[in-house]
Amino acid sequence: xxxxxxxxxxxxxxxxxxxxxxxxxxxxxxxxxxxxxxxxxxxxxxxxxxxxxxxxxxxxxxxxxxxxxxxxxxxxxxxxxxxxxxxxxxxxxxxxxxxxxxxxxxxxxxxxxxxxxxxxxxxxxxxxxxxxxxxxxxxxxxxxxxxxxxxxxxxxxxxxxxxxxxxxxxxxxxxxxxxxxxxxxxxxxxxxxxxxxxxxxxxxxxxxxxxxxxxxxxxxxxxxxxxxxxxxxxxxxxxxxxxxxxxxxxxxxxxxxxxxxxxxxxxxxxxxxxxxxxxxxxxxxxxxxxxxxxxxxxxxxxxxxxxxxxxxxxxxxxxxxxxxxxxxxxxxxxxxxxxxxxxxxxxxxxxxxxxxxxxxxxxxxxxxxxxxxxxxxxxxxxxxxxxxxxxxxxxxxxxxxxxxxxxxxxxxxxxxxxxxxxxxxxxxxxxxxxxxxxxxxxxxxxxxxxxxxxxxxxxxxxxxxxxxxxxxxxxxxxxxxxxxxxxxxxxxxxxxxxxxxxxxxxxxxxxxxxxxxxxxxxxxxxxxxxxxxxxxxxxxxxxxxxxxxxxxxxxxxxxxxxxxxxxxxxxxxxxxxxxxxxxxxxxxxxxxxxxxxxxxxxxxxxxxxxxxxxxxxxxxx
Amino acid sequence: xxxxxxxxxxxxxxxxxxxxxxxxxxxxxxxxxxxxxxxxxxxxxxxxxxxxxxxxxxxxxxxxxxxxxxxxxxxxxxxxxxxxxxxxxxxxxxxxxxxxxxxxxxxxxxxxxxxxxxxxxxxxxxxxxxxxxxxxxxxxxxxxxxxxxxxxxxxxxxxxxxxxxxxxxxxxxxxxxxxxxxxxxxxxxxxxxxxxxxxxxxxxxxxxxxxxxxxxxxxxxxxxxxxxxxxxxxxxxxxxxxxxxxxxxxxxxxxxxxxxxxxxxxxx
Numbered sequence: 001x002x003x004x005x006x007x008x009x010x011x012x013x014x015x016x017x018x019x020x021x022x023x024x025x026x027x028x029x030x031x032x033x034x035x036x037x038x039x040x041x042x043x044x045x046x047x048x049x050x051x052x053x054x055x056x057x058x059x060x061x062x063x064x065x066x067x068x069x070x071x072x073x074x075x076x077x078x079x080x081x082x083x084x085x086x087x088x089x090x091x092x093x094x095x096x097x098x099x100x101x102x103x104x105x106x107x108x109x110x111x112x113x114x115x116x117x118x119x120x121x122x123x124x125x126x127x128x129x130x131x132x133x134x135x136x137x138x139x140x141x142x143x144x145x146x147x148x149x150x151x152x153x154x155x156x157x158x159x160x161x162x163x164x165x166x167x168x169x170x171x172x173x174x175x176x177x178x179x180x181x182x183x184x185x186x187x188x189x190x191x192x193x194x195x196x197x198x199x200x201x202x203x204x205x206x207x208x209x210x211x212x213x214x215x216x217x218x219x220x221x222x223x224x225x226x227x228x229x230x231x232x233x234x235x236x237x238x239x240x241x242x243x244x245x246x247x248x249x250x251x252x253x254x255x256x257x258x259x260x261x262x263x264x265x266x267x268x269x270x271x272x273x274x275x276x277x278x279x280x281x282x283x284x285x286x287x288x289x290x291x292x293x294x295x296x297x298x299x300x301x302x303x304x305x306x307x308x309x310x311x312x313x314x315x316x317x318x319x320x321x322x323x324x325x326x327x328x329x330x331x332x333x334x335x336x337x338x339x340x341x342x343x344x345x346x347x348x349x350x351x352x353x354x355x356x357x358x359x360x361x362x363x364x365x366x367x368x369x370x371x372x373x374x375x376x377x378x379x380x381x382x383x384x385x386x387x388x389x390x391x392x393x394x395x396x397x398x399x400x401x402x403x404x405x406x407x408x409x410x411x412x413x414x415x416x417x418x419x420x421x422x423x424x425x426x427x428x429x430x431x432x433x434x435x436x437x438x439x440x441x442x443x444x445x446x447x448x449x450x451x452x453x454x455x456x457x458x459x460x461x462x463x464x465x466x467x468x469x470x471x472x473x474x475x476x477x478x479x480x481x482x483x484x485x486x487x488x489x490x491x492x493x494x495x496x497x498x499x500x501x502x503x504x505x506x507x508x509x510x511x512x513x514x515x516x517x518x519x520x521x522x523x524x525x526x527x528x529x530x531x532x533x534x535x536x537x538x539x540x541x542x543x544x545x546x547x548x549x550x551x552x553x554x555x556x557x558x559x560x561x562x563x564x565x566x567x568x569x570x571x572x573x574x575x576x577x578x579x580x581x582x583x584x585x586x587x588x589x590x591x592x593x594x595x596x597x598x599x600x601x602x603x604x605x606x607x608x609x610x611x612x613x614x615x616x617x618x619x620x621x
Numbered sequence: 622x623x624x625x626x627x628x629x630x631x632x633x634x635x636x637x638x639x640x641x642x643x644x645x646x647x648x649x650x651x652x653x654x655x656x657x658x659x660x661x662x663x664x665x666x667x668x669x670x671x672x673x674x675x676x677x678x679x680x681x682x683x684x685x686x687x688x689x690x691x692x693x694x695x696x697x698x699x700x701x702x703x704x705x706x707x708x709x710x711x712x713x714x715x716x717x718x719x720x721x722x723x724x725x726x727x728x729x730x731x732x733x734x735x736x737x738x739x740x741x742x743x744x745x746x747x748x749x750x751x752x753x754x755x756x757x758x759x760x761x762x763x764x765x766x767x768x769x770x771x772x773x774x775x776x777x778x779x780x781x782x783x784x785x786x787x788x789x790x791x792x793x794x795x796x797x798x799x800x801x802x803x804x805x806x807x808x809x810x811x812x813x814x815x816x817x818x819x820x821x822x823x824x825x826x827x828x829x830x831x832x833x834x835x836x837x838x839x840x841x842x843x844x845x846x847x848x849x850x851x852x853x854x855x856x857x858x859x860x861x862x863x864x865x866x867x868x869x870x871x872x873x874x875x876x877x878x879x880x881x882x883x884x885x886x887x888x889x
Contacts, residue, residue, distance in 0.1 A: 305777070322774065327670050329693050480755065480774075480781035481671045487718035487747060490779055494746045518714040521687040521707075522673045 007282040009290045011172035014164050021160040030065045030107055031085040032056070035148065037072025037231055038266070039388070040079035044096065045069075048080055051099040055107075065107055068157075071147040071235015072227075074389035075135055078118060083130070083148070090130045091116040121385065121407065138404045140367065141391045142375050143351045147235035152270045155277040158238040164283060166357035170246050171291045174357075179250035180206065183353065185361030187373035192218055192309070192346030193421070193450045194526070195372070195439040201343060205333040206251045208341035213253040215244055216337065216344040218314060219260035219267065222306035223422030224473060226453035228377040229347035231389055233260060233267035236351065237274035241297060243350030245283070246357060248295045251343050255296060259314050262301040271299055306423075306477035309451075310525050311336070311344045313479065324479045325525035346451065348377055368394030372438035376449065382418075382456035385410045392437070399433040402456055413458035417541070421450025423470045423477075424530035426537025427463060446537040448530070462559035463542040464549055468496040470534035478527065485528030488519045492535060500560045504550035509539055558620040561605055565621055568609075570595035572617035579609035579618060632700045646677060646690040646701055655703050657690045658712060658736050660719075660805050661756035666765050668692035672756045674719070676711040678702040687711050709737075717741040723752035726806040747779045751824055753808040755781055759800035769793045772800065772825060785825050796820040796829025796843035813840055834868035836875075841868045 008014055034040075034049040052067040059065060073081045078092035084106045091102060094116060105111045117126040118133050127133045141147075150157035158164070170179055184199035205213060217240060221229040233240060244256045260267055275297050278284040286294045300318055307313045308323040315337045317323035336342025352374060356364045365373045372394040381387045384406030392401060398418055402408070409415050417427040420437075426447030428435065435441055439449050457466065475489040492515050495508050516532030523529045539546060548554045555563035568579070568588075573595035580588045580596055587603040590596030595617075598609070610618040628639040631649035638652040645668070650657050661672035670689040678685040679693070680700035685707060702708055716733050721743035723729055729752070733739075749755075757774070760783060764770040771793035775784045785791030800822065801809040812821040819828045820843050829843040841847075847865060856862060864872055 327689065327692055329688070476778060478778040480776070480778040481669075481757075483671070483673050483715050483718055483754070486755070486778060486781065487722055487743075490746045491718065491721070491743050494744065514714075518711065518718075522676050522711050522715055524670065524673070 007280070009282060011168040011289045011291075013289070014159065014168045018159050018162065018165070021156055029086060030063065032065065032067045032103075032107060033070045033083040033085070033148065034067065035071070035073050035079060035081040036069040036266075037076070037079075037147075037235060038227060039072065039076030040081055041266075043080050045080035045094075047096060048082065048094060048099055051096060052082075052103065055099065055103040059103075059108065063108065068151050069153075070150060071152050072144075072231035072389055073130070073148040074139075074141075074144060074231070074391070075133070075386065076388040077386045081148075088129045090118065090128065090133070092118050134407065135386045135388070135390075135405055138396070138400055139391050140375050140393045142355050142367075143232060143239070143348055143377055144235075144389065144391045146239065147231060150236065152235050152237055153273050155238060155274065155281060158236070162358065163238055163354070164242055166354035167242050167245050167249075167283065168289060170249055170357055171289050171293060176206065176250045176252065179246060179357070182361045183250070183356060186356045186364035187361075187368075187371075188349065188352055188356060188364065189372060189439060190346060191348035191352070191376065191451065193424075193448065195449055198345065198349055201333060201345070202247065202250055204331065205341050205343040208334045210335075210339075210341050212255060212340060213251055214337045214340060214342040215248045215251060215253045215256045216314070216318070216342060217244055217256065217258040217260075217347055217350050218309060218311070218344055219258055219264070219347045220302045220309040220314060221261065221264075221347070221451060222304075222309050222477070223451055223453040225381045225455055226379045226422060226451060228379050228389060228452045230264050230267055232347050232351050232377075233264065234270050237267075237270045238278070239351040239354055240271070240347055241274055241278055241284070243345075243353035244297060245288070245295055246353050247343065247345065247350065249293055253343070254294050256298070257318060257337075258297060258299050259302055259308070259318060260299060261304060263304055268299060268301060275299065305479070306473075307479045307525070307527055310527055313525065314344065315342065322479075324481045325527070327524060348452075369436060369438045371440055372449075376437070376452055378420075378452045378454045380406050380454050380456070382454075383409050383411070383413065383458040383461075384456045394438045395436045397434050397436055398428060401437065401454065402433065406456060409456070409458050411458070413460060416457045416459050416461055417463065417466075419447075419455040419457065419466065419534070420453065421448035421533070422453040423473050424448065424527065424533050425450045425453070426533045427457070427466060427541060428537070429541040446540055447533065460557055460559065462500075462555050462557035463538040463545050464496065464500055464555075465557075465559050467535045467538045468493070468500055471496055471531070474527065474531045478531075482522075482524035482528060484519050484522045485524065485531065488515050488523075488528075489531055491515055492519075492532070496535070499546065499549045500555075500563075502549070502553045502560070502563050504546075506550060508550055509543070509546050513539065561607075565600060566598055566603060566605065566607070566610055567619050567621050568596050568598055569617045569619055572615050574615055574617070576614070578612050578614065582608050582612045584608060629695050630698045631695055632698075634701075634703050634705075640695050642696060643694050646679075646688070646693045646695060646699075647675060649695060649701075650677075650690060650703065657703055658716075658732055659691055660732070660754065661758060662691040663758055663762070663803055665803075666758065666761040669757050669761065672719070672754065673715045674712055676708060676715065678705050678708040712736060713738050717743055719754050721745050722747050722749045723754050723806060726752040726754075726808075728806045729754065732805075750782055751808050752806055753783060754806055755783065756805060757783075758803045758805065759783060759809055762799045762803045767795070767797055767799050769795060771795075771827065783825075785827060790826045790828060794822055794825065794827030794829060795845035795849060796822060796827070796831075797846045798822065798843075815840065832866065834871050835866045836871040837868060839868045839870070841866075 032052045049069045056065040056067045080094050082091040082094045130136045180202050188198045189195040302308050305323045308317045310325045313323045313325040332342045375391050375393050377391045386407040390405050417429050419427045471493045475493050478485045480486045516536050519532050548556050558564040585604045587599045633653045633655050636653045638649050640649045657675050660674045668691045670692045675690040676687050677690045679688045716738045720741035771791040798811040801811045810823045818831045821828045831840040832844045
């Protein structure tokens with residue numbers, strides 16, 4: 001009998017329950033899945049979901065239709081996304097007026113609405129299913145596999161897809177040591193940025209003296225443009241909980257914490273619901289599945305400080321103190337939260353654990369490269385055609401991510417660089433596009449894996465400004481505890497400000513390198529130690545741009561105001577007079593049928609003429 | 622020699638010293654007679670290692686790691702370089718950054734000179750409250766030793782300052798002046814307002830009433846400090862309690878008057 005109040009008391013209960021669920025699922029053959037991930041929700045997918053629900057209610061008893069809201073599909077560029085079963089028809093950019101048509105044609109009639117299908121911009125070929133779209137073809141979705149399939153607010157959906165079977169397996173047939181060995185065999189490394197071997201961390205914590213022991217899930221994802229963990233927490237919260245349960249069993253912990261940003265209200269809500277449901281079903285709490293193992297999870301909402309993603313700062317914040325890091329000469333696995341052995345892993349790391357237990361460590365180790373196993377989720381953003389969340393096997397080249405999955409650079413521009421690893425990462429230029437994406441390769445290139453942000457930049461991006469942007473971000477987010485980070489970043493930002501204003505001096509680059517070196521050696525935490533990476537990597541690969549700014553007072557990408565000028569191309573100018581009318585400084589002169597001219601002395605470089613010209617006759621020079 | 626495991630040995634610039642397990646590199650350096658500059662370190666309070674001025678190099682085999690001497694616990698035999706080029710460069714770099722922040726502190730200048738740093742080549746880009754370097758010693762002593770926690774850090778990053786809650790004069794401040802005594806750069810000052818018979822801890826603007834000498838009216842100490850001190854000890858001598866209300870000078874002369882009758886002379 002399937003009831004939400006079912007409480008599991010043994011490990012075999014779950015399998016029986018899952019089978020019963022699958023049997024029941026067969027009775028409603030028609031399912032409409034509406035993505036309510038952040039991207040799609042911002043485009044109004046909630047309303048679309050409601051409309052489908054109403055339509056499903058209206059259609060009567062003879063046809064049973066289930067409308068479901070599901071987690072992020074990853075293809076946020078083309079949201080809102082609606083998938084109709086059977087057939088897995090993948091509709092993109094669905095708007096409210098389309099709902100009736102989709103329901104009538106596809107759900108009831110079984111016909112495909114051609115205009116809502118994804119069309120390959122190159123070939124013009126339409127794709128009916130997700131795996132026919134190049135964006136998905138190259139991906140290997142392990143962690144995100146169930147995102148887009150299950151309703152994150154229903155534990156039954158997760159169990160029907162095989163959820164909590166890994167927990168049952170662990171409790172019924174594996175000792176804690178065997179669990180750690182299985183994870184060790186998989187070669188899983190921390191997905192939060194550091195890339196520390198997960199099994200080694202678990203073992204150290206397991207062997208550390210002191211009770212109680214804590215496990216923590218780090219969901220304080222603060223990198224600009226990154227939303228990997230967010231999508232996992234929002235779209236499949238039970239996978240994180242199951243991972244933590246298995247980790248706690250292996251380590252010997254009875255209390256877990258999920259530290260999640262308060263800026264992720266949906267993630268908080270879904271995690272909270274998931275924890276309540278798991279508790280009700282006996283998957284959290286005392287004597288889980290009838291075993292002596294007890295474990296519970298609490299959610300702690302972060303206040304939005306970037307530095308709280310650092311493990312010791314996170315633990316300080318969790319204890320109720322200001323989120324500031326401390327020296328890690330004694331590791332947190334020995335003395336962490338409340339001075340007790342604490343194992344902290346990132347959301348994505350935890351979400352990988354059930355898969356490793358279900359399919360075996362060897363299977364996981366078969367994916368990826370020698371030192372970096374498995375897959376990694378990246379949030380691909382910036383100037384690519386297809387932005388979104390992608391999960392790829394480790395070792396894939398950057399080129400495949402940018403060109404095949406991302407679809408290349410938007411607007412016919414040229415690729416310039418890709419920034420990986422968030423604010424502490426670096427920019428990788430076109431000549432290294434064939435580099436393989438794994439922990440060590442990216443570090444060699446002066447960047448890092450980080451938590452998986454990937455920002456693509458085109459030729460119109462000024463790399464000095466990019467360095468300035470990230471330095472500014474880190475200077476604002478520095479906790480200010482240690483001298484090098486607080487003072488050094490301010491000094492570096494001051495120099496970068498001068499360079500982008502055209503006040504750079506010869507020797508500034510060397511000064512930046514010196515400060516970067518000092519910061520890398522003496523800063524207290526990883527935020528400070530890696531803070532100079534954006535500066536160092538842009539100097540390494542785009543030194544000529546720094547020199548152009550400093551020596552020639554010129555911005556090659558024409559982004560730094562004052563380091564380029566506007567001119568009117570006399571050939572393209574039709575003397576329409578729009579620029580003349582809009583110029584607030586009266587710097588443009590011209591008459592009917594005579595190409596207009598900008599008086600450089602009067603020009604304030606506001607860019608109004610460049611914006612307003614309908615014939616792109618105003619050029620940046 | 623004690624039984625059990627032998628004590629870990631620290632080799633500092635070639636000089637070997639044994640330390641108790643858990644002692645820091647700084648402790649070892651003191652034993653070895655090697656000077657390491659410190660600012661945010663004080664033996665009375667826990668080490669925060671926030672100023673980063675005590676950087677030394679730790680031998681890791683094929684590479685050297687910069688660590689802070691004041692809180693790196695020695696757990697096994699280690700080799701440390703204090704006067705190596707890398708360590709000196711790191712310490713001088715940090716000092717230059719601090720000098721740029723607090724250019725007018727004489728105490729900081731003196732330490733810089735001892736470290737061989739004549740001046741900083743960085744401009745002043747962060748605002749400091751009267752040359753405060755945010756070492757945090759005042760905050761720690763107020764919380765850990767005095768037990769008042771009247772001041773703390775406010776703001777983040779470059780906006781970080783030491784302040785009382787809401788940057789208002791604190792009611793928790795007892796005017797003991799421990800923060801001023803421990804401040805390594807002379808930011809915090811104790812000011813006596815004779816007219817109001819109050820002590821002010823500047824720059825926090827916190828004030829406390831002063832106990833004045835019953836004899837001569839000279840200010841002695843903050844009333845709350847005196848009360849707290851008396852509360853912490855058990856005194857069954859009423860005379861002692863009375864004596865506390867006298868300034869040191871009057872206390873001496875009263876004691877002398879009492880002892881007048883007695884006769885003191887050297888024993889043969």
